[in-house]
Structures are given as structure tokens and as C-alpha cells.
Amino acid sequence: MKLEYKLKQKSKKNMARLGEFNYNGKTYETPMFMPVGTNATVKTMAPEEIKEIGCGIILANTYHLWLRPGEDIVKKAGGLHKFMNYDGPILTDSGGYQVFSLAKPKDITDEGVHFKNHENGDSLFLTPEKSIQIQMDLGSDIVMSFDECVKWPSTYEYCKESVERTLRWAKRGKDTFNCKDQMLFGIVQGGEYEDLRRHCAEELVKMNFDGYSVGGTSVGEDKPTMYKMVGYATKYLPENKLRYLMGVGDPIDLIENVMRGIDLFDCVSPTRLARHGHAYTKHGKINLKNSKYKEDFTKVDDTCNCYACKNYTKAYIRHLITADETFGARLLSIHNITFLTNLMKEIRSHIKTDTLEEFKEEFIKNYYGENYENK
RNA sequence: GCGGAAUUGGUGAAGUGGUUAACACGCCGGAUUGUGGCUCCGGUAUGCAAGAGUUCGAUCCUCUUAUUCCGCC
Numbered sequence: 257m258k259l260e261y262k263l264k265q266k267s268k269k270n271m272a273r274l275g276e277f278n279y280n281g282k283t284y285e286t287p288m289f290m291p292v293g294t295n296a297t298v299k300t301m302a303p304e305e306i307k308e309i310g311c312g313i314i315l316a317n318t319y320h321l322w323l324r325p326g327e328d329i330v331k332k333a334g335g336l337h338k339f340m341n342y343d344g345p346i347l348t349d350s351g352g353y354q355v356f357s358l359a360k361p362k363d364i365t366d367e368g369v370h371f372k373n374h375e376n377g378d379s380l381f382l383t384p385e386k387s388i389q390i391q392m393d394l395g396s397d398i399v400m401s402f403d404e405c406v407k408w409p410s411t412y413e414y415c416k417e418s419v420e421r422t423l424r425w426a427k428r429g430k431d432t433f434n435c436k437d438q439m440l441f442g443i444v445q446g447g448e449y450e451d452l453r454r455h456c457a458e459e460l461v462k463m464n465f466d467g468y469s470v471g472g473t474s475v476g477e478d479k480p481t482m483y484k485m486v487g488y489a490t491k492y493l494p495e496n497k498l499r500y501l502m503g504v505g506d507p508i509d510l511i512e513n514v515m516r517g518i519d520l521f522d523c524v525s526p527t528r529l530a531r532h533g534h535a536y537t538k539h540g541k542i543n544l545k546n547s548k549y550k551e552d553f554t555k556v557d558d559t560c561n562c563y564a565c566k567n568y569t570k571a572y573i574r575h576l577i578t579a580d581e582t583f584g585a586r587l588l589s590i591h592n593i594t595f596l597t598n599l600m601k602e603i604r605s606h607i608k609t610d611t612l613e614e615f616k617e618e619f620i621k622n623y624y625g626e627n628y629e630n631k
Numbered sequence: 632g633c634g635g636a637a638u639u640g641g642u643g644a645a646g647u648g649g650u651u652a653a654c655a656c657g658c659c660g661g662a663u664u665g666u667g668g669c670u671c672c673g674g675u676a677u678g679c680a681a682g683a684g685u686u687c688g689a690u691c692c693u694c695u696u697a698u699u700c701c702g703c704c
Contacts, residue, residue, distance in 0.1 A: 294666050315665075353665040374667045405665075443665090474664040502665040509664085524666045531668060547659070580669070 258437050259345060259397055261286075261467070261498045261519075267610050271490060271517035274607045275498070279345045279397070284312040285604055286498065286519040289510065289596045290347060291526065294320050296330070296340040298593075299527050300586040303342040309562070309594050310601075312344060313398070315522050318390050319351035319382070323373060327393040335395030347522075348396035350387045350429075352443065353503070356405035356475065364404060366421060384425040388432040388440075396438065400469065401426045403443040408475045415447035419456045430463055439466035441500060444489040447472060448481055453488035467498035470518070474503035483512055490517035507536060507599055507623060511616045514603050526596055530588030533577040536595040538622050544574045544588070562594035563587070 257280070265274040275286040291298045291306060294317040298306055306314060316336060321327060333339035336346055355369050363370040368383030387402035403422045406415055422445045433440045442460035446452030460468060470489045473482045486501060493499055498519050504510070505523020513521070526536070533545040537557040542549075544556075552570040564573065564587035576584025606615040620628050 292666065295668095299666080299668060317666080320666085347665095349665045351665095354667095356665090358667075400665075403665095469665080471665070476664090500665090505664060523664050525664055528663060528666065528668080528670095532663070532670080534663085543661080545660090585668085 258439060258466075261496070263496055265607065266495075267515075267607055267612065269610055269613060270515040272514050272603075272607045272612050273495070273517060273519065274604060275519055277498075279312075280343055282344075284345070287510075287514045287600055287603055287607075288312050288520055289505065289593075289600045290315055290520060290522040291593050292522055292524045293340075294524075295324075296321060296336060298589070299531070300582060300589050301527075301593075303340065303344075305563070305590060306342070306593070307344060309590065310597050311593065313347050313520070314342065314344065315347050315349060316340075316394070316396065317349050317351075318387055318394070318400075319349075319354045319371075321348075321394060322351070322382075322390050323375065323380075327390045331393045331395070337395065345397045347398035347500075347520075348391045348394055348400060349502075350391065350400035350402040350443075351382050352387075352400065352403040352471065353405050354382075355403075356407065364421075366424070369404075384429040385432045388429045392433070392435050392438065398439045398441060398467070399433065399435075400441050401429045401443050401465075403445060403471055405471050405475065406445065406447060408447065408472070408477045408481075410447050412447075412449055412452070415445070415449055415452050419446050419452050423456060423459050426460060426465075427463060430465070441465055441467040441469050441498075443469040443471040443502070444493075445472045446485075446488070448477070448485055450488045453485065454492050457489050457492035461492070461494060465497070467500065468493050469500040469502050471502045473501065474523070479509065479512075482509065483516060486513050486516045486518065493517070505596065507596065508616075508620065510596070510599060511603060511612070511619060514607070515612055515616070521600075523596075526592030527589045530592050531585040533574070533584070533588070534592075535573075535588055536592050540623050540625070544570060544577055549574045556588075556591055557595070560591065560594065560598075562591050564591040564594075 259277045259279045261275055261277045263275045276283055290313040291311055292315045296316050330336055330339050358371055359369050368381055371380040373380055384402040391399040402425050404418045406418050426442050442465035444457045446456045470486055473485055490499055500520035501513050501518040504521050505525045510521055534541055534543050535556045538559050549570045555565040556570055573584050573587055606612045
């Protein structure tokens with residue numbers, strides 16, 4: 257049951273778009289935020305909780321599931337959905353990000369990428385064909401091409417070479433891919449260089465993927481640079497297909513990049529920040545480990561109605577985090593994912609009325625205070 | 632009452648007659664972006680029980696006092 261994207265509405269003032277797709281009898285709206293569940297679990301959370309919050313797609317990771325438990329096990333279990341008991345849509349990352357985070361430049365060859373297993377040091381070799389094959393075995397709904405996520409900053413020469421490689425890998429992946437129930441996305445790379453982004457986007461579009469991702473962002477660049485890179489890519493992508501900005505989840509970046517034509521986002525930050533004691537609120541990100549919350553018996557965010565905010569106080573959650581109790585991480589994960597999910601909901605409603613620009617100003621004022629500048 | 636040993640930050644402790652008293656935990660901040668889930672990076676004793684002395688100089692040597700622990704009466 258391949259999901260099909262329908263573009264419903266476009267802003268007249270910017271590139272924001274409203275869309276939807278059906279999956280398993282349910283309709284999901286975009287733009288959407290997708291929580292990350294690397295090891296076939298959104299860390300500390302049960303699938304029921306994720307659905308309760310109103311999330312749609314969640315992510316899982318090819319690299320990690322390949323190493324453990326192995327895609328064969330997941331296949332025997334009946335696929336990822338059955339294995340992890342999640343009947344919503346699932347997207348798998350290709351392992352391309354691990355090229356960035358785990359491999360050294362000398363490990364990257366045209367054939368594929370040499371890794372050291374981060375658990376036991378074993379030598380590993382991942383190719384575009386292998387990545388796609390694993391993802392077909394996992395049975396996710398959206399499959400990512402195997403790409404090279406380049407470091408930032410990188411020279412024009414390196415990015416150019418890397419884009420050509422990413423395009424060759426995309427083609428090889430597409431030739432391997434043969435599942436009618438899954439979507440396959442191409443990934444636009446090209447660093448901060450407009451002609452490279454354009455070239456990459458146009459070549460991918462010629463290959464006719466089911467959707468397109470923007471990669472190579474959220475790797476340490478400043479916000480204006482990121483926005484620029486996104487704009488260079490979406491400009492050359494077809495309107496009737498999903499666009500996914502990989503690894504982006506800072507609240508303001510969600511708004512900014514929706515305005516640049518993005519439909520899907522993912523980021524580890526709501527769950528990682530939660531594990532480290534941080535919470536998103538309307539008035540900015542707070543660190544619950546700060547001693548000023550020791551006797552703060554109010555909820556994390558007074559405008560929030562998530563399970564954590566309905567039932568628990570800052571002082572209690574602070575205590576859990578300080579005592580290294582998992583329940584604290586779980587409560588904050590629920591809260592942070594709820595925060596981003598609700599933010600996307602607000603964004604969608606402002607696309608409907610084409611008032612996203614005003615919403616952005618309002619949000620910034622509340623979240624960062626009066627003197628915000630892009631850093 | 633007699634004899635012995637000890638006393639270093641919030642805690643456990645290292646250390647030396649000579650510029651900024653190790654390390655760990657805790658505490659106080661910060662970071663985190665297609666997740667390498669006990670992570671990373673900062674800060675944290677103007678003082679080494681108190682006082683006096685020896686010395687150019689003492690946390691380190693001497694004496695007195697206090698406190699704690701151990702043994703004996």
C-alpha cells in the first residue's frame with residue numbers, strides 16, 4: 257500500500273504548501289514533523305504514545321538495524337511495522353548520515369563506504385545496492401537513497417565530486433529498488449553552492465523519484481546558510497511530490513523551511529534533549545536541571561496539554577532527571593514531541609489562512625524574546 | 632587518667648619546605664540537529680582544625696589547644 261501525496265493548497269506569499277496522504281485508512285496532513293526511532297523505537301516511548309500525540313511518520317535507521325538485529329530478523333518478524341508494533345507510516349534512513357558521522361574521507365569510495373562497526377570494531381562495507389536491499393527487507397514505507405552527507409564547510413570541488421557520486425549512487429539504488437508498496441526518495445546534496453544544488457535536484461528529477469529530500473544541512477552551518485541551501489534545492493523540485501528536509505528540528509527552522517517549500521522534517525533533538533533534561537516551551541527552551549526549578553510546582557509549559565504537562569510538575573520531572581530515572585526522559589520526550597507536533601499543526605492552520613509570516617513573528621517574539629537574530 | 636594515631640572543599644580523598652593544592656563524585660552552568668541512550672565542554676578550597684613558633688618562605692617541621700578514633704587503667 258504505497259502512500260500517495262496530494263498537494264492541497266499553496267501559499268501565495270511564500271513556498272509553503274499544504275498536502276495530505278492516506279495510509280492504512282488514515283489521512284495524514286503535511287507539513288509534518290517525524291520523530292526519530294533509530295533502533296525501531298522512539299527512545300523511551302511506546303508506539304501508542306506516539307500515536308496518541310498525533311504523530312504520523314516515524315523514522316528508523318538502516319545502518320543500525322542492519323547491524324542489530326539484522327534485516328533478516330526484521331523480515332522474518334513480518335517487517336518493521338509488525339516487529340515494532342507500529343501501524344503508522346515508517347521512513348528509513350539509508351545509512352547516508354553515518355557516512356558523515358562514522359566514516360573518514362578515505363573510507364568513501366565510488367563503490368561504497370567502509371565503516372567500523374561502532375559496537376565492536378568489525379569492518380563493514382555498505383553500498384547503494386545493499387542499503388536499498390536492506391530497506392526493502394525492513395519493509396519501511398519510505399526508502400531513502402544512499403547518499404554522501406558532506407561535512408560543512410566543504411570546498412566547491414569536493415561538493416561537486418560528492419554530488420556526482422551521490423547521483424551515481426541514487427541511480428544504482430533506483431535500479432535495485434523494485435518494491436511496489438514502498439516509495440523511494442532521492443537526496444539533493446551540493447553544499448551551499450546553488451549550481452550544485454540545482455544540478456543535483458534536476459538530475460534526480462530526471463530519474464523520477466517518488467519524493468525528494470534535502471540533505472547536507474544541520475551539520476553545523478549557521479541558519480542563513482541552511483535556509484539558503486534549502487531554497488536552492490526546493491526551487492528545482494516538482495510541486496506534486498513530497499520534499500523532506502533531513503535532520504532539521506529547531507522550532508524556528510521548521511517554520512522557516514516550511515516557507516521554503518518543505519513538507520517533512522525529522523530530528524533527534526526532541527528525544528535527545530529530553531534525555532538530557534531540556535524542554536521546549538512557548539517561551540523558549542528550558543533546562544530542567546537548573547536549580548531554579550527545584551521548587552517549581554507548575555507544569556513545563558502552561559499552554560501544553562500533553563500527558564506530562566497534564567499530570568506532572570517541573571520540580572518532579574527535574575527530580576527524575578537528576579536521579580537519572582527513565583521516566584523523566586519519557587515524560588520530556590512526550591512533551592517535546594507533542595510540542596513540535598502541535599507546532600506543525602499551527603503551521604498548517606496558518607498556511608490555510610496564508611498567515612504564516614505573521615505567525616512566525618509572533619512565535620519568535622515568544623520563543624526568543626524581542627532581540628532575536630539568525631545565528 | 633595514661634599512651635598512640637588522625638584532622639585538606641559539599642563528599643571520598645592525593646600531595647609537596649618554594650609560582651596557579653591532583654583526581655573522582657556532587658553541585659552550578661552550557662552544548663546537543665537523517666541518535667555511537669549513563670554523552671561532551673566549562674565553573675566550582677585566596678585555602679589544608681585553631682593559635683603561636685622555627686624559616687627568606689610552611690598545608691607539609693616544632694609547641695599549645697580543640698575534636699575524632701584506637702589501646703590500657
